[in-house]
Amino acid sequence: MEVFKIKNLxxxxxxxxxxxxxxxxxxxISTIDSILIPGDIKxxxxxxxxxxxxxxxxxxxxxxxxAVSYGVTxxxxxxxxxxxxxxxxxxxxxxxxxxxxxxxxGMRIAQMVISKYKRISWTESETLxxxxxxGKGFRLNGLRQ
Numbered sequence: 001m002e003v004f005k006i007k008n009l010x011x012x013x014x015x016x017x018x019x020x021x022x023x024x025x026x027x028x029i030s031t032i033d034s035i036l037i038p039g040d041i042k043x044x045x046x047x048x049x050x051x052x053x054x055x056x057x058x059x060x061x062x063x064x065x066x067a068v069s070y071g072v073t074x075x076x077x078x079x080x081x082x083x084x085x086x087x088x089x090x091x092x093x094x095x096x097x098x099x100x101x102x103x104x105x106g107m108r109i110a111q112m113v114i115s116k117y118k119r120i121s122w123t124e125s126e127t128l129x130x131x132x133x134x135g136k137g138f139r140l141n142g143l144r145q
Contacts, residue, residue: 004056004114009088010047012105016112025061025111028091034103036095041075044091044109052083052114059113060091066109071097074110081112 006015016026031047052058058081062073075094091110095101103109 004053005051007049007051007086008047009049010045013047015048016046025113027063027108028060028089028110028112030103030105030107030109032103033105036072036093036101036103038071038095038098038100041092041094044093044103046089046091046109048089049086050081050089051086052081054083055116055119056083057081057115057117058089059115060089061111061113063108063110066101070099070101071095072101072103078113 008015010031013029013031016028018026028046028048031045034042034044036042050058060074060077060079060081062077067073072093072095075092079092081089089112093103093109
C-alpha cells in the first residue's frame with residue numbers, strides 16, 4: 001500500500017478511510033451542518049488537504065445512497081483533485097431531489113478514489129484505426145440513434 005501525505009485542517013475531522021477492504025473509495029466527511037434545498041448547490045469543506053505525487057489524481061464521486069435516496073450528488077461528478085493542489089479538498093453538492101436535505105457535520109458526503117493518470121500528446125491524422133463500430137451512432141435506452 002502506498003502512503004501519501006495528508007494535513008488535518010480541522011481538529012474535528014477524521015482522515016478519509018475505506019469502508020471495507022475491497023472498497024476503492026475513501027469516504028469524505030463534512031465539517032459543517034447545512035441544509036440543501038431542492039436545486040441548491042453548496043461547496044462543502046472536508047477539512048483535509050492532501051499531497052498527491054505527480055501523475056496522480058483524486059476523483060471525487062457521489063455516494064450512491066445519498067444520490068438514490070435523496071437526490072443529493074456531486075455536482076461535477078466525478079470531480080478531480082489535481083496533483084498540484086494543496087488546499088481544502090472541498091466537495092460541490094447539489095440537491096436534485098424534491099425535499100430539503102440536512103447535511104450534518106461528520107456525515108459521509110462523497111468518495112475519493114486515487115488514480116494514476118498518463119499525460120498524452122496528439123498527432124493529427126487523416127485516418128483512425130478501423131474498429132467494428134467506427135462512427136456509427138450510439139445507443140440511448142436501447143434505441144439506435
